[in-house]
Amino acid sequence: MAPVAEDFTQRIDEYRSELLAHCYRMLGSVHDAEDLVQETYLRAWRARDQYDDSRASIRTWLYRIATNACLTALESSRSRRPLPSGLVAPSEDPSAPLVRGEVTWLQPLPSALLGADPGKAAVDLGSLRLAFVAAIQHLSARQRAALILRDVLKFSAAESAEILGMSTPAVNSALQRARGQLRDAGVLEDTVAEPSEHEVRARIDRFVEAFERADIAALTRLLTDDVLLEMPPMTNWFIGREHYATFMVWVFSMCTDWRMVRTSANGQPALAAYQRAEGGGYRLHTLQVLTVTTAGISRNTVYRDAEVFAAFGLAEELAGTHSH
Numbered sequence: 001m002a003p004v005a006e007d008f009t010q011r012i013d014e015y016r017s018e019l020l021a022h023c024y025r026m027l028g029s030v031h032d033a034e035d036l037v038q039e040t041y042l043r044a045w046r047a048r049d050q051y052d053d054s055r056a057s058i059r060t061w062l063y064r065i066a067t068n069a070c071l072t073a074l075e076s077s078r079s080r081r082p083l084p085s086g087l088v089a090p091s092e093d094p095s096a097p098l099v100r101g102e103v104t105w106l107q108p109l110p111s112a113l114l115g116a117d118p119g120k121a122a123v124d125l126g127s128l129r130l131a132f133v134a135a136i137q138h139l140s141a142r143q144r145a146a147l148i149l150r151d152v153l154k155f156s157a158a159e160s161a162e163i164l165g166m167s168t169p170a171v172n173s174a175l176q177r178a179r180g181q182l183r184d185a186g187v188l189e190d191t192v193a194e195p196s197e198h199e200v201r202a203r204i205d206r207f208v209e210a211f212e213r214a215d216i217a218a219l220t221r222l223l224t225d226d227v228l229l230e231m232p233p234m235t236n237w238f239i240g241r242e243h244y245a246t247f248m249v250w251v252f253s254m255c256t257d258w259r260m261v262r263t264s265a266n267g268q269p270a271l272a273a274y275q276r277a278e279g280g281g282y283r284l285h286t287l288q289v290l291t292v293t294t295a296g297i298s299r300n301t302v303y304r305d306a307e308v309f310a311a312f313g314l315a316e317e318l319a320g321t322h323s324h
Contacts, residue, residue: 008048009045012044017114018123019063019066020033020034020113022066022153023066023070025127025152026145026148027074027081029081029104030107031311032073036069039069040062040069044062063153064163067145068164070145079140080138081107082105082137083106083230084232085237086135087235090237090239091243094246094250095246096236099234100234101233103235107305108270108301108308110264110265111266111267124153125267129268129291130266131291131299135185138185139178142166143175143181144178145174146160146175147178147179151175157172195294199294200269203297204269207219208271210222214255214258219248222296222297223297224293225241226239226298227296227297227299228298228300229299230300230301230302233305255275258282259318261274261314265289265312266289268291270287270288272284273285277317280320281320282317282320284316286302287303287304287308288301288302289303
């Protein structure tokens with residue numbers, strides 16, 4: 001590879017993690033985000049001779065390519081990937097049959113895809129929280145882009161206009177409408193009161209111990225009063241400790257022997273739940289993404305989806321011993 005080409009490759013490669021986070025926020029799909037990051041790099045490589053650093057930074061230029069690739073993808077597909085809590089009213093009967101929704105759901109993002117240091121400033125983990133990404137799925141594609149570019153990535157109005165190919169007033173208008181919709185929905189990305197890493201780890205440890213013992217009383221003590229439980233692809237979702245406990249009575253009536261494997265999704269703690277299999281060992285059941293606040297666990301989004309399991313590289317089975 002020629003020195004100039006090698007230098008260009010090195011210059012653009014450092015932005016791969018944050019571009020993946022950007023495409024994921026826009027699309028709500030890990031697979032689609034990875035594909036569009038690849039497309040962004042291919043387009044950037046082909047247009048490398050046209051890049052003019054006197055007009056824009058290489059980061060701004062890459063975001064323009066990536067954002068427009070996302071907007072094109074959203075025009076030709078379903079532009080929203082919701083969660084059940086953003087689609088239908090909560091269920092008042094946790095013992096009612098589960099209802100499968102024929103919807104393309106928001107997927108969780110494996111934190112490992114953000115690189116060795118997902119906490120670095122380039123990737124704003126607060127803006128990757130499932131609740132925030134789910135909320136912005138209800139914005140139009142351009143409102144979504146304007147909000148992310150301005151409020152998450154902190155591009156100026158002029159830079160955002162350049163990236164989107166819009167006028168500055170048009171970007172500001174889209175941003176105001178997007179902020180208004182999020183405010184009306186009661187979702188702001190910085191509203192989660194986060195405990196320290198040590199406290200989060202301790203709470204997750206207690207959650208794992210309680211779940212593996214099928215101890216509903218211990219589980220519910222770790223939750224906030226208004227905990228939200230949802231389980232895409234099922235549309236049923238519940239609010240409150242009592243509903244959570246009632247639902248877990250049903251879950252644990254089928255199996256009381258579980259193993260949990262720790263992972264991370266969207267910068268949040270996540271757990272792969274394995275239930276005892278008839279022939280021995282444990283079979284993968286669900287992936288649970290948890291929101292931990294100073295008041296307790298406030299949200300549990302539970303996935304039972306082969307594509308999600310594959311994205312996280314989860315083993316289908318575990319041997320019959322503790323894995324942690």
